[in-house]
Amino acid sequence: MTILDERISTAPAVRPTGGSLLDQFELGLNAPICLTWELTYACNLACVHCLSSSGKRDPRELSTEQCEAVIDELQRMQVFYVNIGGGEPTIRPDFWHLIQYAVSHQVGVKFSTNGVRVTPERAAFLASTDYVDVQISLDGATAEVNDRVRGTGSYDMAIRALDNLSVSGFKDAKISVVVTRENVSQLDEFKALADRHGATLRLTRLRPSGRGADVWDDLHPTAAQQRDLYNWLIQAGPNVLTGDSFFHLAGFGEPLPGLNLCGAGRVVCLIDPIGDVYACPFAIHDNFLAGNITALGGFQNVWQNSELFADLRSPQTSGACTKCQHFDSCRGGCMAAKFFTGLPLDGPDPECVQGFSEDALLQVGRTIPAASQDHSKPSKRGQEPVFLQLGMLSPATPPVHGCAQSPIAGRDPGAS
Amino acid sequence: MVMLDEPWQLSPDVALRTEPFGALAYNFRTRRLTFLKRPELVAVIAGLSAGADVREALQAASVPPVQWCAYLKALESLAAAGTIQPRGCIQPQQQEAAS
Numbered sequence: 055m056t057i058l059d060e061r062i063s064t065a066p067a068v069r070p071t072g073g074s075l076l077d078q079f080e081l082g083l084n085a086p087i088c089l090t091w092e093l094t095y096a097c098n099l100a101c102v103h104c105l106s107s108s109g110k111r112d113p114r115e116l117s118t119e120q121c122e123a124v125i126d127e128l129q130r131m132q133v134f135y136v137n138i139g140g141g142e143p144t145i146r147p148d149f150w151h152l153i154q155y156a157v158s159h160q161v162g163v164k165f166s167t168n169g170v171r172v173t174p175e176r177a178a179f180l181a182s183t184d185y186v187d188v189q190i191s192l193d194g195a196t197a198e199v200n201d202r203v204r205g206t207g208s209y210d211m212a213i214r215a216l217d218n219l220s221v222s223g224f225k226d227a228k229i230s231v232v233v234t235r236e237n238v239s240q241l242d243e244f245k246a247l248a249d250r251h252g253a254t255l256r257l258t259r260l261r262p263s264g265r266g267a268d269v270w271d272d273l274h275p276t277a278a279q280q281r282d283l284y285n286w287l288i289q290a291g292p293n294v295l296t297g298d299s300f301f302h303l304a305g306f307g308e309p310l311p312g313l314n315l316c317g318a319g320r321v322v323c324l325i326d327p328i329g330d331v332y333a334c335p336f337a338i339h340d341n342f343l344a345g346n347i348t349a350l351g352g353f354q355n356v357w358q359n360s361e362l363f364a365d366l367r368s369p370q371t372s373g374a375c376t377k378c379q380h381f382d383s384c385r386g387g388c389m390a391a392k393f394f395t396g397l398p399l400d401g402p403d404p405e406c407v408q409g410f411s412e413d414a415l416l417q418v419g420r421t422i423p424a425a426s427q428d429h430s431k432p433s434k435r436g437q438e439p440v441f442l443q444l445g446m447l448s449p450a451t452p453p454v455h456g457c458a459q460s461p462i463a464g465r466d467p468g469a470s
Numbered sequence: 471m472v473m474l475d476e477p478w479q480l481s482p483d484v485a486l487r488t489e490p491f492g493a494l495a496y497n498f499r500t501r502r503l504t505f506l507k508r509p510e511l512v513a514v515i516a517g518l519s520a521g522a523d524v525r526e527a528l529q530a531a532s533v534p535p536v537q538w539c540a541y542l543k544a545l546e547s548l549a550a551a552g553t554i555q556p557r558g559c560i561q562p563q564q565q566e567a568a569s
């Protein structure tokens with residue numbers, strides 16, 4: 055079964071004009087708005103939920119020259135900023151060179167790191183650079199909760215990086231948290247931690263992508279926690295970023311601010327370390343592979359002409375969801391979350407707030423698609439997830455908060 | 471206020487990217503994206519510095535005079551967002567950024 059089978063592939067010959075901005079986004083853009091570029095599959099950590107199953111470097115990873123050529127092309131296409139990640143991108147020896155190369159070619163950078171290389175010297179360098187934004191990943195407001203998912207010592211590493219950044223005068227770092235069953239009760243603590251460091255809190259959704267597929271059943275927030283999370287987000291308002299990742303919760307009440315649509319292949323995409331282009335960073339699977347940037351025509355050709363992307367930009371069927379009163383804001387949720395839980399792409403999200411996917415998730419015949427690539431360190435996979443031994447954590451604290459800005463007026467570049 | 475007889479320009483911090491619906495305006499300094507939903511508005515903004523004043527930019531983009539009021543309002547909000555600025559003066563934020 056390919057994604058193409060599940061879509062209506064009669065793309066209109068002439069692009070309709072007018073309509074809402076969202077309608078226009080669904081039809082695709084000349085270049086992505088939210089481009090993620092993973093520089094390496096190598097990582098010093100082995101987080102249990104890693105969306106890209108990172109660990110070991112891939113021998114085919116792009117060379118420095120190839121990376122510079124990517125940046126040149128992004129400049130030509132006017133991709134104004136790129137979210138750089140990995141793996142752990144700072145492990146690449148040419149990492150600092152590449153971010154300087156990007157910003158000097160009108161491509162702003164936000165990079166995600168576990169903090170391993172954010173030394174006082176690097177922090178000072180970052181504080182002196184315009185157009186570079188830093189996002190430190192943290193999945194627990196305490197070492198106990200964080201390290202169970204991200205590995206021993208990773209909490210201290212992240213906090214050290216945040217300290218180095220704030221001491222050096224770097225303004226407004228982001229603390230990026232994947233919300234899980236275990237840390238959802240710590241949202242207030244995360245916010246306080248961010249405030250202490252002059253940083254902005256960013257919460258994103260746990261998706262069953264990469265190694266996340268192995269742990270999703272145990273780590274994704276329960277239905278009750280989802281509601282608490284929604285309330286917390288509404289209360290927190292726009293001071294907490296979400297990368298628009300919680301639009302599937304819109305059915306709990308008013309829609310959360312941000313882009314209420316799946317942007318995969320329309321405004322979102324991923325360039326992976328070997329130059330493969332996927333519809334979304336959470337959709338690293340052959341079914342969502344649009345092409346490779348080293349082929350003739352480069353990234354622009356993949357973005358503008360790939361069959362997969364044309365298909366994602368054509369009218370979609372949404373099955374049972376179309377009858378749902380929340381469809382306008384939820385739109386059936388996240389394509390990747392459905393795919394990697396073995397649910398049909400034209401049905402409800404596995405975390406549908408109406409509970410419409412509960413039965414399907416319990417079905418015996420449900421098949422989780424096999425991973426099409428894995429860069430996990432063999433010694434790590436299957437060993438690290440000690441989190442299963444955990445008992446119940448303390449009950450959730452009051453919900454909160456907010457997210458990205460309205461898409462019409464403007465938008466936080468960090469969305470995805 | 472953005473006045474018809476004033477010289478304006480796209481802010482030097484801002485780049486425009488043409489899109490089927492209009493354009494994206496990205497401000498490198500504030501890192502904010504703004505969506506311009508009408509190709510005519512994009513033409514006006516892109517033509518600001520070529521014209522002597524806003525009126526000339528509107529004329530060059532063939533905007534009918536009955537719509538000028540609406541366009542001035544749109545320009546007003548773009549000015550507030552720092553997307554466009556009066557020509558010939560340095561914005562205080564830029565001085566800061568430059569120092």
Ligand code: SF4
Pocket residue numbers: 315316317318322334335336337387388389390391470
């Ligand atoms: S697949 Fe999911 S994560 Fe990716 S753009 Fe769509 S909704 Fe967002």
Ligand code: SF4
Pocket residue numbers: 302305374375376378379380381384385386387401402403406407408409410
């Ligand atoms: S039925 Fe579909 S549209 Fe309605 S809340 Fe569930 S996932 Fe969203």
